[in-house]
Amino acid sequence: MTDYRQMWSDLGMDLENHDNLCAVLPVAFGDTYLSQENRPEGMAFYDFVVSEIHGVRPAELIEHQKNGGKVFGTFCIFVPDEVVFAAGGIATGLCGGSQFWVPDGEKVLPKSTCPLIKASVGARIGRTCPFFRIADMYVGETTCDGKKKAWEILAEDVPVHVMDMPQMKRPQDIAKWEDEIRNFIKVVEEQTGNQVTAEKLAEAIKLLNNKRKALARVYACRKADPTPISGKDALLMTQIAFYDDPARCAEMANKLADELEQRIQDGVAVFPKGAKRILISGTPMAIPNWKLHHIVETCGAAVVCEEACTGTRYFENLVDESQTTLDGQIHALAERYMKNNCACFTPNKGRIEDIIRLCKEYKVDGVIDANLKFCTLYDTEGRDVERALKEAGIPVLGLETDYVDTDAEQLRTRIGAFLEMLGE
Amino acid sequence: MNYIGIDIGSTAAKVAVLGETQQYFVLPTGWSSIDTARAIQEQLQQRGISLDESLVVSTGYGRSAVNFADKQITEITCHAAGCAEKYPNCSVIDVGGQDTKTIRIVDGVVSDFLMNDKCSAGTGKFIEVMANRLGCDIDHLFEIAERGSALPISSLCTVFAESEVINHVGAGKPREDIAAGVVDSVAAKVAGLAGRLALSDQVVLTGGLSHLPLFAQSIGKKLGHPVQPLENGRYAGAYGAALLAQRLEEKKNRKEK
Ligand code: SF4
């Protein structure tokens, strides 16, 4: 393993506290991941990335900056990465998935903020995550109230550009999002000093579509019964896709998909026959949040799909590649991104249709609709989701989870009972 | 052959033995579920029940501590099994020491369930804390509550509710009115949870408080639907676990044939 201490120190990180994180993460990863049997060989790449999570990729980003490139940190899958890559920049996800960062976030945010926001803000102000240090600019969005206010706090410490998200999906809203993308292009051009041309944007659209297609291939393999990959492993791939270079991400996901397709032909399974197939829907699970998947899968069921931003919402729907003018491309981008069914929209019936469709595609036995504590949007929408699923005859369990581990046993009981209800 | 159900809850461990002999007993849960499991093992031996000729299902909070169990099954499934014997179509409300759950049973199997969240409002713990404050035990609290007219206790959180009780005490309010307020407040919370699932015509109350008629009555009033305490309701989980142990054997026999 390379020593990255100099790099971390140059980034102005709190090395002492960061050491604590470095000490616990491998243990958590080992317990959760390396204990699994018969994992696909293609997972070795993702295991490696986790083992060097604050090393390899940050070093690449810094190299990019040394060559005059800019790095943009994003928090939501509505932000069009295409724009950043078309301007020769790099977009990287910045989402906190660990309780480790929460106390620092709670220094400036109310406790009753969702842990994703608390951890993300905490990672910045606690100076314990290199990605948060590296990014030249953060790109926020006006999706939920917690995030809207968090941008103001972060902006005291780092340049933040906020994209104004529409709250509905009428034609005028899509037009508005187009405007926001246009505006974003200007901001990115200014930051990078590069112009976003139709050619460059066309390339970037292809680049990110290829990544989406590769991720979709892996997910398609999970439709097989028995599934050739655990839900935990698939989740890890998706989580890393938020940080990795898009071309490499596609390459690695395609490799993994090749292997999984072979496994399906050979009848290789990672769960005993008859294991229940579960879809998890709801709020994002940022790395290293593997809690729910771990509980479900150690109770003997397989997670075969995530209807979440760290799941199908990330890669479903491609951007139309046939546009040749900037106007056409921007319109195509707006259309694609506005197809995402996040609970920040009202109404958001599309999400329920998605879940029911995915249940069929992935031959699901039951759905766990899980929201992070204090996420009012998904919590409220849970009622509608559960009602619709019950009406469709699909068993559903609604859960609320937090990053802390204290609710793990309660969750285990509920999930265990749910699986017993599905019949063994 | 004996079929043993062991339900280790947060305050009490309940044991039901079916088969050659029928026995029920309860032990307090101490600090450690492992010690409790050991104490149960000793009790069973003293009662002449050989574990070698038994099938054991453990359930409840401490189910994984029972190292001599043949199978662990969650308390939701066990409770349902225990109630479905008598009421194959019903809604179960179980008020436990630490959590409260409601289960809908259709044709003998669980069709839906809900559990309260982390906090202890609407659980046995809440009543225990308030009884302590009033210097009595739970049974006595219900006894005096019969005579009182409920004072408002509105906090959702046990800690805040406790200070409301302290305020009432400080203001010299009659004890029976405070006690009635405590029962009323728990009943409202329990009914609130139960009301979130579609109710069956038959609603059954189980758990360590089900022997107190006032409790079932109060929940029923809040729900606008009569609530029937299950006879021996405290043992519903253990009894269900024992029934499921019996089914384990049936399954095994079927497989061997
Ligand atoms: S859940 Fe909504 S707000 Fe959160 S990352 Fe996804 S799209 Fe963005």
Ligand code: SF4
């Ligand atoms: S999980 Fe909910 S509250 Fe948290 S950032 Fe996403 S939308 Fe906002």
